Amino acid sequence: MVHSNKTINAIQMIARLIIDEASRAFSKMIRQGVSIEMQNAYFDDISNVTAKICNEYNEYKGSVGAIVDLTGDVKLKFLFMTDLSTAQILTDLLLRRQTGTTKExxxxxxxxxxxxxxxxxxxxxNMLVNDFQISMTPSVPVVLRDFAGTIFAEFIRDVADERQEALVVESRFLLSNQKMKCHMFIMPVGESEQILQYLTFS
Amino acid sequence: MGKKIMVVDDAAVIRLMLKDILESHQFEVVGECSNGQDAIEKFKALKPDIVTMDIIMPNMDGVQALEEILKFDKNAKVIMVTALDQREFLMKAIRLGAADFIVKPFEDARVIAAIQRVARQI
Structure with a gap:
């Protein structure tokens, strides 16, 4: 499928709004300044995306991810993923412990x-519900501890059954004094990609 | 006088955070649950003064648990804990009789203010 620059631009802008809001909430949550940067919002072949994710993460150490299904007028899948050592740092920050306390x-x-x-x-x-007046309900997050490629394969499983291409919103988290490798992916499921494009231009 | 609190959340780390905050302000955490069904059973057994109740949980969500707890005790004080104003759920909980709400991610002061406000009603 060919996607116009207008479509890509609109999706990237919506993604940036979401990520700015996420950045503020995440900073409040772990009580440290965090900036979440949008790396890219793009359509790509699913196998290319999976290969890229596997290269990004050290597969020897393992990763942890939380997958959420957002259902309603528009169906999206959401994935927050990080490597094991970063997950342990995040746990210490959340519990206000000295980083390094959590060792496993x-x-x-x-x-x-x-x-x-x-x-x-x-x-x-919330952003989509408030801005586009659509209904959307999040599921209970499913947490997976595995290789990054396996977690990502589970995340895209529903989409991979339908087609070869996926829309991926990719972001990276930067903590002021610590480099954190975290990613956030948002992917429309089924006809939701077309609905999002319609909403963007309506 | 410290009130007896029961903390309900499917995330262990949030239960631990709330427990730390509450106990550092002389509130007694008498029970913890990870889903709505357990919350109903433990509420009947422990009879806490105040419950903090997460909304999105497996098995039975917080709004359903609130409804059941209020059927058992119409004066039960339940504070809903919700991730970033899930208004649809929150409005339903308020209509059912929730005592207050806390939005995640939360600050200690907001948690204590909500607990103290509800404690004054007891």
């Missing part, structure tokens, strides 16, 4: 990723 994956690390996925996906839903 435990229930607190799992629920930290779950809660970040929950809050960030709610921002996405």
């Amino acid at each position: 994956y435990d229930i607190n690390v799992e629920s930290t990723v779950q809660e970040i996925g929950n809050v960030l996906s709610c921002i996405v839903a």
Whole structure:
């Protein structure tokens, strides 16, 4: 499918609005200045996207991701993903412990990723609900600890059944004094991509 | 006088955060639950003064649990905890009789202010 520059620009601008809001909420959540930068919003072949994700993450250490289904007038899938060591740092920040206190994956690390996925996906839903007057409800986040490629494959499973191409909004998280490798992906499911394009230009 | 609080949230880290905040302000956390169904059972058993109740949870969500708890005790004080103004759920909870609400991500002061405000009604 060929996508016009106008469509790509509109999607990128909406994505930037979402990410700005997410940046503020995330800073408040972990009580540190965080900037979330939109790296790209693009349409690409699913296999290319998966290969890119696998290259970004160190597959030896493992990753953690929270997948949320946003259902309603528009269906989206949301993924927050990070590597294991960053998830442990985020847990310490959330619990106001000195970073380095959490040394292994435990229930607190799992629920930290779950809660970040929950809050960030709610921002996405709220922005679309408020700005476009559509209904959207987030599911309980599903947390996966696995290789990044496996987590991403699970995230795109519904889309991969339908077509070869996916719209991906990709972002990176930067903490003031620590480099954090986190990604946030938003992907329309089914006909929602067309609905989003219609809403953007209506 | 510290009130007895029960914390309901499916995220263990949020239960731990709320417990730390509440206990540092001399409130007693008498129970924790990770879903709405457990919350109803534990409310009946523990009879807490105040419940903090997450909205989106597996098995039974916080709004359904609120409804059941209020059927058991119409004077129950339940504070809804919601991620970034999920207004549809929140309005339903308010209509059912929720005592107050806290929006995640929250600050300690907001949590304590809500608990103290509700505690004064008891």
